[in-house]
Amino acid sequence: MGIEAERIAQLADELKIGFCGLSLAILPLADPRQPLMAIYRDLYEQTVDSPLVIYRNDGTPHSAERLTDIFAKASSTAGAGLGEDLLNFATMHGAARLGDAIQRAGLSDRTSPLLQFVRHFRNACAHGNRWHFQNGEPRQPAELRSIVLTAALHGSKAAGGTVGAGDYLDMLDDVAAHFRA
Structure with a gap:
């Protein structure tokens, strides 16, 4: 596709490695044996x-x-403060970076359900981690494997809700493959 496409694919790969590294670090961080x-x-x-x-x-x-x-x-942090919150934060950060990189590179594609998913996920993550679908949105098909975005998701949680940790990794893999095709 070109150098910009490869840069986006590389970013997706790097975000995946960072996310997996953070996932691995959370367990020993929370271990009372330090x-x-x-x-x-x-x-x-x-x-x-x-x-x-x-x-x-x-x-x-x-x-x-x-x-x-x-x-x-x-x-001694109770609940999911370390695990769930940190992973959701990493997901939200990664989605915003990836979506912005695609847009800045001029590689957005309204006909690609995957890239439409990334665009909407980026917007949700950058604006309170809630899906925002009004006035006929989403106008184009927006899909990540079995996740199909519809207006019924309006107001619901995006990262850690509709999109789990494994789904986020699927998105990164699919975006990398898309831009390397």
């Missing part, structure tokens, strides 16, 4: 008292909380 602390100790020569320093854009530190305190808080 296995990630061992990685920081063994690979980076950090101690339990070492600070996790996060910097602002101006170079000043926001936090210098101890690594062990961060891991303890993460492992």
Whole structure:
């Protein structure tokens, strides 16, 4: 298709790797035995008292909380705060980046049900994670495998609702394949 199409396919591949990596990191982050602390100790020569320093854009530190305190808080977070929320956030971020990249490259295609799905999913993720279908939307078929977008979805949750984690990975695979065809 061209260099822009390959860049979008590469972005889809990178988003998939990032999402899978985050999925793998969530379990040890939430583990009360703090296995990630061992990685920081063994690979980076950090101690339990070492600070996790996060910097602002101006170079000043926001936090210098101890690594062990961060891991303890993460492992005691109740509910799906770490898992579900982080994965939904990654999905929403990825959908917005991918949809924007397709649009900026001028590769939107109103006749492609997959690309129409990506466009609507991007819009939902960028605007409160809710589908927004009014005034006859969606006007064109918008589909991702077995997920068909219809006006009946208006107001319902997109990422973590209609589109689960595996569906998001399917979308990334399908977009990469589409732009490499």
